Amino acid sequence: MGEKIWEQIGCSFVQHYYRLFDSDRTQLKSIYTDASCLSWEGQHFQGKDAIINKITGLPFQKIQHSITSQDHQPTFDNSIICMVVGQLKADDDPIIGFHQIFLLKNVQDVWVCTNDIFRLALHNFGCA
Numbered sequence: 001m002g003e004k005i006w007e008q009i010g011c012s013f014v015q016h017y018y019r020l021f022d023s024d025r026t027q028l029k030s031i032y033t034d035a036s037c038l039s040w041e042g043q044h045f046q047g048k049d050a051i052i053n054k055i056t057g058l059p060f061q062k063i064q065h066s067i068t069s070q071d072h073q074p075t076f077d078n079s080i081i082c083m084v085v086g087q088l089k090a091d092d093d094p095i096i097g098f099h100q101i102f103l104l105k106n107v108q109d110v111w112v113c114t115n116d117i118f119r120l121a122l123h124n125f126g127c128a
Helices: 005-023 025-031 048-056
Strands: 032-040 043-046 063-074 080-090 096-107 110-120
Touching (some): 005 025, 005 063, 005 080, 005 096, 005 110, 025 032, 032 048, 043 048
Antiparallel strands (some): 063 080, 080 096
């Protein structure tokens, strides 16, 4: 992969993802494949339909993400791993931190998300 091109691709993907998430979550279907996996707060979903059903079924009407930092790395198979840290505000709820990791793969000259892991920045100090 070209010199730090993965950072440009990763940053563009992250910007595109959160712009769609904040404006029309149904449009995110185009970035996933039928083999894509999502882990959302410990729940697991596979395939673009299951992922979009989860994302569009989240219990809020409006949301706004603010990205604090993002890191991108190339993988040995020319994929890109992206880690995002930020804050979100859903409806009238308080602002809360979140972490999200994406694995991007180029499939037929289109970058798609094969893996997506999301967690709110909550701390549970009890035993599981």
